[in-house]
Amino acid sequence: MTDELFAAACAARDRAHAPYSKFKVGAAIVGESGRIFTGCNVENAAYPEGWCAETSAIAALVMAGDTKIIEVLVVGISPEPVTPCGGCRQRIREFATPTTTIHIAAPDGVQQSMTLADLLPQSFGPDNLS
Numbered sequence: 001m002t003d004e005l006f007a008a009a010c011a012a013r014d015r016a017h018a019p020y021s022k023f024k025v026g027a028a029i030v031g032e033s034g035r036i037f038t039g040c041n042v043e044n045a046a047y048p049e050g051w052c053a054e055t056s057a058i059a060a061l062v063m064a065g066d067t068k069i070i071e072v073l074v075v076g077i078s079p080e081p082v083t084p085c086g087g088c089r090q091r092i093r094e095f096a097t098p099t100t101t102i103h104i105a106a107p108d109g110v111q112q113s114m115t116l117a118d119l120l121p122q123s124f125g126p127d128n129l130s
């Protein structure tokens with residue numbers, strides 16, 4: 001499954017619209033249906049209006065009717081693996097649990113796998129509102 005996720009994230013990354021940073025990112029997410037949803041970063045001439053690859057992938061998951069994130073893989077173009085930014089950690093949290101696995105990849109493959117709790121400890125999530 002990780003190989004499939006990696007290939008899907010790389011294909012998404014290659015579609016990124018990143019003319020300003022030139023830093024293309026792809027994300028692939030497994031939803032509870034077992035389907036894989038992908039996304040890329042989409043930048044904007046009004047810089048703050050751009051958004052991240054994870055955000056695109058989460059939107060695809062929601063639009064397809066899934067409500068849970070089972071696994072995430074993020075890949076960029078740099079040899080340094082891309083970890084989800086702070087905002088995306090919280091967006092992932094909305095649909096995941098602290099034990100959800102996040103794979104961090106470089107162009108030649110997954111470098112590290114960690115839990116969401118490693119990336120976002122003591123997180124605030126939907127349960128805090130119930």
Ligand code: THU
Pocket residue numbers: 018021023024025040041042043050051052053054082083084085088
């Ligand atoms: N970026 C992502 O797509 N995901 C992340 O988690 C980190 C950053 C994008 C946003 C921007 O288009 C580019 O990478 C440079 O920050």
